[in-house]
Amino acid sequence: MAELSSTEILGIWRALPGNASTPGWRAIDLFHAGTYRIKAARHAPGNEEAVLIGFSSAKIAPTSQFPSGQGFRMERASLGEASGGLQWLAIVCQPSGNLELFAAVVIDICGLLHSTSHCPEDVVYQRLLGRVRGWQEFMRNGREGLNSETELGLVGELCLLQHLLDEGMLLFSAVDGWKGPLDGLHDFQLGAGAIEVKSTMATEGFPVRIASLDQLDESQRSPLFLAALRFVTSELGAALPELITDMRIRLEPDTAATRLFEQALIHVGYLDMHAKLYSRRFSLSELRIHLIDSEFPRLTPFNVPTAIRRAQYELDLSLLSITNHPLADALEQLGVA
Structure with a gap:
């Protein structure tokens, strides 16, 4: 995958119709990695920018269990006939959110998904949840890294x-x-x-x-x-960051351990973006x-x-x-x- 830029993501969103009369998702493929796919999208009629991630086998939790916070939200997405047999998650910019900052979130998430393409889907899913929580914590507290x-x-x-x-x-x-x-x-x-x-x-x-x-x-x-x-x-x-990467690799065989590890990093205030x-x-x-x-x-x-x-x-x-x-x-x- 060629590295995406915020300018490119913003351009893709501008090219997608958001005021279509028929409700639903309008999306463009960004890339696929392993058994999952990633799309840039808009949702009508709300005209909301989003990134969609489709999983083929990961056990997806109910929307009520997804992380929630300022700037953007996470939810299940129904693509109908365009689902391709995948389960889709949407990370959606809130109306009050900063679109340029949300574009940086999407770039970071795409980088994470691409770098974990060799991992089992359940591991990727847990890493994704951890990254989303980390960004929401950053937006909530304005953290600038650990002292x-x-x-x-x-x-x-x-x-x-x-x-x-x-x-x-x-x-x-x-x-x-x-x-x-x-x-x-x-x-x-x-x-x-x-x-x-x-x-x-x-x-x-x-x-x-x-x-x-x-x-x-x-x-x-x-x-x-x-x-x-x-x-x-x-x-x-x-x-x-190298110690954290090494530990993530070591924990890959156990998705429950991976989930706890990512949650611990968030609690201590470590974000990959820093x-x-x-x-x-x-x-x-x-x-x-x-x-x-x-x-x-x-x-x-x-x-x-x-x-x-x-x-x-x-x-x-x-x-x-x-x-x-x-x-x-x-x-x-x-x-x-």
Whole structure:
């Protein structure tokens, strides 16, 4: 597929009749990839610009379950005799939406569909839903990308997720346990316990920031582990978008895991349209995994004066003489190995 431009998409929409007396879709094929097809379209009598995606075998949810938000909507489309035996989805510009921005949405979605032409349809469908949600979140909040601290935190959580899969965890179990993007108390809830992930790029000591009195309180989930990752910037490392692409490829065999992964990215605020903003390349130089127990120094609601209701603090792990557990041992204690 030759790369489309916003100007070309806008020109195609202008060429399609939108005020026809007969209700329905007027569409032009853009391209087909794998077993699905993509069309630029207008709908009469509303004169609404849209992109249509036709799937041959994906399990399409009811319209009520589609993402909804500002700028555009997603719905099923009936093409009648022109359906070609496919199930059609329509992504439609809202009357109040910015048409030039919607054209950028369509370009991005077409790029996604073309790049995933080798994937099973169910995977493509889940990726499409995730991309639509991401754009709607962008339009709702006007996000301009992750700050450097959140970027590093996401890199650390993705790195640990990769290590969990390397240890043999099932795809769905590992992604389902990833709660960091969902504002969970701990970044991974696995078995009866949890793993809290902390990332640093400090070159001296091993400082980690603890966000609350509850974060290292093992009475809430046990066993509780702290996974501390030290990164350095290196040309041999991987940028955040590359880590995400690698994880998407790894999760392809499990559409449910793919769906959860895409939802997590949206919750944390990562959008593919911002990929060029994340140019730092990270290499993992050290991974420590510590069991949080009575020997581990930390502040909890039970060991501070009752008048202290909340606190944030910093630990320097380099000053502690405590056991560094292999991840395999931690997973065995968590009951997921």
